[in-house]
Amino acid sequence: MAHFNIKVAVQKFGNFLSSMVMPNISAFIAWGLITALFIPSGFLPNESLAKMVTPMVTFLLPLLIGYTGGKLFHDHRGGVVGAIATMGVIVGSDIPMFLGAMIMGPFGGYVIKKFDQLIEGKIKAGFEMLVNNFSAGILGGLLSILSFLAIGPAVDVFTGWLVAGVDWLVGTGLLPLTSILIEPAKVLFLNNAINHGVLSPIALEQAKQTGSSILFLLESNPGPGLGVLLAYCFFGKGTAKRSAPGAAIIQFFGGIHEIYFPYILMKPMLFIAVILGGMSGVFTLVLLGGGLFAPASPGSILAITAVTPHHASAYIANFAGVLVAAIVSFVVSAFILKTGKQSEENIEDAAKKMQEMKGKKSSVANVFASEPGTMPTNVNKIIFACDAGMGSSAMGASLLRKKVKEAGMNISVTNTAISNIPADAQIVITQEELTPRAKAKVPNAYHVSVDNFLSSPEYDSLLARLQDDGTDELHEIVEEAEEKVPGVREHSIEPGIEEEEQADNELLREENVFLNQQFANKEEAIRFAGRALVKAGYVKESYIEAMIARDEMTSTYMGNDVAIPHGTEEAKKDVLKSGFTVLQIPDGVDFDGQKARLIFGIAGKDGTHLEILSGIAVTCSEMENIEKMVKATTARELMDIINVEKN
Structure with a gap:
């Protein structure tokens, strides 16, 4: 139980970090494109336009993170104070202060939230605007001074240690070993804490100095997952084999890595395949000098191509890193599938494996926030939720939205991050690993768990219940009448x-x-x-x-x-x-x-x-x-x- 709680806590922390970064990912991509195009070594060198590069990475991106972090705690007011506080760490350091922004933005939002709670109901009528404006300004100013004098220099030193550590790993050829941690963490939904808490800040600093960073590809490389799915296409059995080709297309071109997780959980030995595939890909990237100039989000081959530095050697290195990772993962996966137990793998098998890993009883078909049979009536909205609200939930929502439309039902299907699920949510669909967090966020909602996005009987079961909802209530009236008035049907x-x-x-x-x-x-x-x-x-x-x-x-x-x-x-x-x-x-x-x-x-x-x-x-x-x-x-x-x- 303690292990499970630790995992959920790490998931929450990673989700919190990604909730600051992912809403602003378009700004990171814009900065990366401008950098790749207009710096002296870029595709279209332009001295005037290149002047935007440094202000964007120094001020714009950290301020966006700081504002978003503050907003997570106290809406717009928290975002404003968070941005003010972030300005102190920006000016107090010589490097892009992304880690500092991830600290001071939420801290600023938290401080103003607590202040507002403290004075709630104590302000005389007519003075509300005065108190609100001056309190935010004063607290924001004090926090910016604190961050300038203390937080900024401390984060500067800590970032230096991290960069030195990564440089040491690269110099000694040990960077591929990071796949031992990263690949399993992805399947357990722990990757956001590693990616956004450690890798991205260092990668952005490296990209500013050298024009690209290999760290952007450590987690987003689709090669290891692609190899597993291709192995299932040829050597899998049953439902897994039939659904693997579609999953491979979605994973490789759509960048939704979550879709291959159940295939690994069917056979945990496949962790070896993705680890070796990841290590081979990283080794190839280090050997050929691969890297990206901005985050690849989602982690698809299309996104990787878009943020690859525009010269032939970079394209060759990055594509080779993906290809080698896929080949190694495929070979190892094929060996495991061919020599392993020859029973027909299906979603039920994967669920049993997942249940063993979770260490507690679990229902594959559905995990509800309340007892079965309490699904709300008059449902008009279904919400898909995932870690950051951009990848798996968007794909799941797209699939179900099509089914809802085909069924002729007037129900809205949307997606969001778990942290942003509205309090009045009626039905919430998540992957099984994330359901405990969704249930904690909206305990009164009707929760549905899925473990395979291509072959989910939960979708059809849910739609069937929604379609029958009104008719069932009418029949309940009939049954009540039959019980209380004998002979109704005679x-x-x-x-x-x-x-x-x-x-x-x-x-x-x-x-x-x-x-x-x-x-x-x-x-x-x-x-x-x-x-x-x-x-x-x-x-x-x-x-x-x-x-x-x-x-x-x-x-x-x-x-x-x-x-x-x-x-x-x-x-x-x-x-x-x-x-x-x-x-x-x-x-x-x-x-x-x-x-x-x-x-x-x-x-x-x-x-x-x-x-x-x-x-x-x-x-x-x-x-x-x-x-x-x-x-x-x-x-x-x-x-x-x-x-x-x-x-």
Whole structure:
């Protein structure tokens, strides 16, 4: 358990660092392109345009990181103070202060957040703007002085040690050994802490001095993963073999490395393949002098090509590094697959391996924030979340968005970083390793875990549940009626049938059916239905507000274009007798993103309404009947549709 907590803590730290860098990656790419093009050794040397290089790397990039880090703690106000604090470390050092920005930006945001919490509710009316502006300015100024005098010089020394260490590794030929740490860390989602906390700051400093850095390629090289996937294409079995070609294309050209992680977890011996592949690639890059002038994000061959220095030797070195890594990884992976256990690998096998690695029981199909069966109703948004919100979550969202569109469902599918999941998220989809962090962020959301982006039955299972959601609720009403009113579905002619029909006519009368209605919103429609119940003598006036309150608690939209507004449990005392009102709304009215064309206002007392409610539920479970009722031209015609289906 302690090991798992440590891993989650490292993941959180890496995610925090990447949350400062990744939103600004376009600025890093812009700086890299300007550097590669216009410096004296660039592709299009231009002395005037090259003047932008130093100010961008010295001021723009660290300030963006500092602002973003502060914003993570206290929104725009935290970002401003974080940027001010970052200015001190920039001026107090002679090197690009990325590490300093990652320290002072969040620290500035944290300080102003705590200050605002301390004075909350203590500022006299009319002085809020004065206090807010001067507090941010004063605290930001003090922090910038602190960072100038202490933090900047300390980070300068620490960065010097790191650079010296990397130079020593390169000089002694030991840099390839870093793959022993980096490749497994990628599969365990620990790479962001290494990449953004150590490698990127040093790499940017090297790129400023020499025009490129090999460190940009240590983690982003797609070769090791490509080799594993190609080996599965030829020597894998079952689902793994069938899905590997598509995964290889996505990983190599799309740069989404996460897609090959389950293939390694199916056979942990493949860690050896990616480690040896990574080491071979790094050795080749060191030997040929490879490197990039900016981060390759995502880590695809296309991104690597775009940020490779524009001369032939650099292209040859970088492509060779990727190719050698892929070949070595492929050869080792093929050997492991051919000599290993000859059972058919599938996603279930991978999940079992993942469960063993996690050290606790795990469900492959789904990991929920709450008990099974508590998926929210009236879902209008699905959120994919990953470490930084740019790679795997974007791909997963794209795949599910297509399925949602094909299913004809009006549901938004978006992606974000785990740290940015909104508090009101309904359904959150993550990779299994990241689910604990997502659950900690939004514990009340419905969580789904996936372990393979190309072959995820979780997508189809989720869509099936969403499609059946409204119909299931209608059938629950039917089942409730069958339990409480014996004989709902038994329609044999009995002596009391005339009395039953008379009772039904009392519950649903023609004058309580309102055709061709239009409403601006659902509240207006619910109030109309409630007033009709009051006018018909079914309920007291206070019942109307209870209908509004009930819908606010949980939407009364049932699916299939039907809503059944009714009162709360406490409002039962306001029901005089059971009855219904029916609103036909051909153009529909919005119920939290869903269109309701038929609204049944319900008042129930002593279970006397359940039989006709069952008839309504049975009728409305078929869209064909819905269309007939929406097109009915008289109240009697609409009521007959319900009665025919019931009988």
